[in-house]
Amino acid sequence: MDTNNDITPNSSTEDKIKEAARRVFIRKGYAATRTRDIADESGFNLSLINYYFRSKEKLFDIIIKEHFQSFIQSVMVIVNNRDTSIQQKIQLIINNYIDMLTKNPDLPLFVLKEINSDPDKFMAMIGFDKVNGGGTYLAQQWAEMAAHRKAPPVKPIHFLMNTASLIIFPFIAGPVIRNKTGIDKEQYNNLMEERRKLIPYWVSLMLNDSYEGLNN
Amino acid sequence: MDTNNDITPNSSTEDKIKEAARRVFIRKGYAATRTRDIADESGFNLSLINYYFRSKEKLFDIIIKEHFQSFIQSVMVIVNNRDTSIQQKIQLIINNYIDMLTKNPDLPLFVLKEINSDPDKFMAMIGFDKVNGGGTYLAQQWAEMAAHRKAPPVKPIHFLMNTASLIIFPFIAGPVIRNKTGIDKEQYNNLMEERRKLIPYWVSLMLNDSYEGLNN
DNA sequence: GTCTATAGACTGATAGAC
DNA sequence: GTCTATCAGTCTATAGAC
Structure with missing residues (x-):
C-alpha cells in the first residue's frame, strides 16, 4: 500500500496530480478542496486536472479507491x-x-x-x-x-x-x-x-x- | 446549557436565525455551510443574516461561543x-x-x-x-x-x-x-x-x- | 424588519493557441 | 501535453423598495 507522502521524482504528470490531489483531499476533505489547490500542490496548470480526470469528483473517486x-x-x-x-x-x-x-x-x-x-x-x-x-x-x-x-x-x-x-x-x-x-x-x-x-x-x-x- | 434542538416558538427572528445557524454549522461544518442553508433552515430571507449579524463568520463566532x-x-x-x-x-x-x-x-x-x-x-x-x-x-x-x-x-x-x-x-x-x-x-x-x-x-x-x- | 435584485468574488470546467 | 483565457454557475454581502 502506498500511503506515504513521498514525491516520486520520475512519475508522470498524471501520477503527480494524483499524489497532490490525495494530499489535499485528505487534508481538507472533498467539499473544502478547490481544484486550484490541487493544481498548485501539483505544480501544474488547473486545466490538466480536467484533461486527465474529467472532473473533480472522478479524481476523488479514483484516489480514494486506490488509497x-x-x-x-x-x-x-x-x-x-x-x-x-x-x-x-x-x-x-x-x-x-x-x-x-x-x-x-x-x-x-x-x-x-x-x-x-x-x-x-x-x-x-x-x-x-x-x-x-x-x-x-x-x-x-x-x-x-x-x-x-x-x-x-x-x-x-x-x-x-x-x-x-x-x-x-x-x-x-x-x-x-x-x-x-x-x-x-x-x-x-x-x-x-x-x-x-x-x-x-x-x-x-x-x-x-x-x-x-x-x-x- | 441550551444544546437541544427544540425550536422555541416565541423567539425573535434573530434567535431563530441563531438556532438555525447552530444546527447547520454543527451538521456541515463552517466551510461547507452556505448562508442560504441557514436562511432556508430558519425560514427567513437570506439578507436577514447579514442584517442581524453582518457576516457568516461573525454569526459563527457568536454561536460557537454561546454553545x-x-x-x-x-x-x-x-x-x-x-x-x-x-x-x-x-x-x-x-x-x-x-x-x-x-x-x-x-x-x-x-x-x-x-x-x-x-x-x-x-x-x-x-x-x-x-x-x-x-x-x-x-x-x-x-x-x-x-x-x-x-x-x-x-x-x-x-x-x-x-x-x-x-x-x-x-x-x-x-x-x-x-x-x-x-x-x-x-x-x-x-x-x-x-x-x-x-x-x-x-x-x-x-x-x-x-x-x-x-x-x- | 423583511423582502427583491444584484454586485463582486470565486468555483468547476472547457475552448483553443502552441 | 501544457498553457492562457474565459464561460456559466454559485457564493457572500449589500443596495434599495416597501
Whole structure:
C-alpha cells in the first residue's frame, strides 16, 4: 500500500496530480478542496486536472479507491489467518493501524467526515460495504472463546468500539492534545508507539472473567 | 446549557436565525455551510443574516461561543469539586458527556474538524485555551493517588486519552457502525447508555496495581 | 424588519493557441 | 501535453423598495 507522502521524482504528470490531489483531499476533505489547490500542490496548470480526470469528483473517486483497498485487504488477511490466536490478531491489527495512522494522521478525520456526509456512498467507494466482519475467522475464534466461559465477556460490539476508540481517537485528537500540552509531533508519535504494547494490555483487561462482577 | 434542538416558538427572528445557524454549522461544518442553508433552515430571507449579524463568520463566532462556554464550565465545576472522589468525578464527567453527545451527536466531529483547520483560533473561540487541567482539584487528587502507590498507575496522558476515546469515539463512529450492523439510532443510543456504567469499570481496570506486571 | 435584485468574488470546467 | 483565457454557475454581502 502506498500511503506515504513521498514525491516520486520520475512519475508522470498524471501520477503527480494524483499524489497532490490525495494530499489535499485528505487534508481538507472533498467539499473544502478547490481544484486550484490541487493544481498548485501539483505544480501544474488547473486545466490538466480536467484533461486527465474529467472532473473533480472522478479524481476523488479514483484516489480514494486506490488509497483504501489495499489497507482493508491487509486487515482482512490478518483476521482470516488460521494460524494466529485472537491476541496475536489484535496485536497485528493494532500495529497495522498505528503504522498507517502515523504516516497519515489526517486520515481518520477525513474518513469519518466523508462517511458522515454520505455513509453508503463513501463506504461503497472504498469497498468497505463488502466487508463482512461476522464471516471472518476472527469472529469464529471469538464465538469459541465466548462459549468456553461461564460468564460472557464484554459484548463484541463494545469490545470492537473500545479497541477502535483506543487506537484511532488519539490520532484524531492529536491537534487538541498537542495544543494543550505543548508536546511536539515527534513526542506525540512516541506516545503512539507506547500504545502499541499498552492497547493490547488494556483490551485484554476487558476480556477477563472478573467482568462477571460488574453486572449489578 | 441550551444544546437541544427544540425550536422555541416565541423567539425573535434573530434567535431563530441563531438556532438555525447552530444546527447547520454543527451538521456541515463552517466551510461547507452556505448562508442560504441557514436562511432556508430558519425560514427567513437570506439578507436577514447579514442584517442581524453582518457576516457568516461573525454569526459563527457568536454561536460557537454561546454553545461551548457553559459546557466547559460545567465540567470545570465537576473537576474542582472538593467533596467528590476521583471515581465519582469520572462518573459525573462521563454522564455529562454522554448526556450532551446523545443530544448533539454531530458535535465531536464538528469540533475536531474545526480544531484541525486552525487549533489556536477555534480553541480561543470556545474559551478552551484558558482551561488549565493541571491546576484542577482532580489533578491534585490524581497526584496524591499516584504518590500512595508502589507502582505508578498508567501515565495521566494515556489515561486521559483512553477515557476521552472510550466516551467520544463511539459517537463519532456511530454512522459507520450503524451502517455495518444495521442497528437503528434508538438501539445505538441504548448502547451508549450501557456505556455510562461500563466506561467507569473499564477505566478503573487501567488504574489497578496489576498494571505493575506490564512493564516488560 | 423583511423582502427583491444584484454586485463582486470565486468555483468547476472547457475552448483553443502552441 | 501544457498553457492562457474565459464561460456559466454559485457564493457572500449589500443596495434599495416597501
